[in-house]
Amino acid sequence: MKIFLDTANIQEIKEAAQMGIIDGITTNPTLLAKESGKELQMIASEIIHLVDGPISLEVLSQKAEEMLEEGKRLFDISHKHVVIKVPMCEEGLRAIRMFAFHKIPTNCTLIFSANQGLLAAKAGATYISPFIGRLDDIGEDGMVLLENLINIIDFYGYETQIIAASIRHPLHVTQAALLGSHIATVPYPVLKKMFHHPLTTKGIEVFKQDWEKFIQSSN
Numbered sequence: 001m002k003i004f005l006d007t008a009n010i011q012e013i014k015e016a017a018q019m020g021i022i023d024g025i026t027t028n029p030t031l032l033a034k035e036s037g038k039e040l041q042m043i044a045s046e047i048i049h050l051v052d053g054p055i056s057l058e059v060l061s062q063k064a065e066e067m068l069e070e071g072k073r074l075f076d077i078s079h080k081h082v083v084i085k086v087p088m089c090e091e092g093l094r095a096i097r098m099f100a101f102h103k104i105p106t107n108c109t110l111i112f113s114a115n116q117g118l119l120a121a122k123a124g125a126t127y128i129s130p131f132i133g134r135l136d137d138i139g140e141d142g143m144v145l146l147e148n149l150i151n152i153i154d155f156y157g158y159e160t161q162i163i164a165a166s167i168r169h170p171l172h173v174t175q176a177a178l179l180g181s182h183i184a185t186v187p188y189p190v191l192k193k194m195f196h197h198p199l200t201t202k203g204i205e206v207f208k209q210d211w212e213k214f215i216q217s218s219n
């Protein structure tokens with residue numbers, strides 16, 4: 001499973017990229033708004049310099065034709081890296097079809113039902129992003145949606161890749177991997193938690209102490 005980082009924060013991306021396990025980046029307007037004082041173009045260029053993978057940048061226009069124009073400008077930042085994030089809605093689906101015609105990759109975001117995912121895949125979305133955590137928040141099971149989408153995409157052989165998004169904790173990542181999600185996009189604090197286990201920490205400490213005892217006894 002590919003792991004994307006769900007952030008627009010350059011420091012987080014720098015640290016995660018050094019770990020060598022980040023395959024791409026997803027951003028959204030909320031994440032970008034946290035990086036106040038910087039222009040989108042500058043943030044995107046910095047990200048591209050750090051991560052050699054797809055980087056989702058979201059369009060804010062309301063009409064398909066305007067989404068296309070806005071998306072083309074974003075795509076020009078880097079044809080190799082930029083993926084246009086398009087919200088799930090009727091205009092968004094029309095835009096995804098147009099982007100596909102222009103061979104511009106898309107990530108259909110804000111997917112909360114299997115039907116929405118099916119429509120996005122049919123429209124030619126490169127990626128679809130079901131929001132797991134936000135469904136859990138309202139008492140639904142986000143993992144059921146992810147499983148349904150994996151089955152639908154697999155059954156009909158769509159090339160669309162599924163990004164498990166709105167990930168809130170390490171268990172979400174494990175569950176997404178077990179279901180066979182192509183990708184999980186993970187906030188940095190969740191990624192850091194994935195490294196840790198109390199028995200690993202304890203084990204490292206005990207090995208260190210025992211090795212020091214061994215060194216002392218052999219002097």
Ligand code: G3P
Nearest residue numbers: 006026028134165166167
């Ligand atoms: O990037 C989209 C998604 O991951 C947002 O997550 O935590 O705002 O529901 P969240």
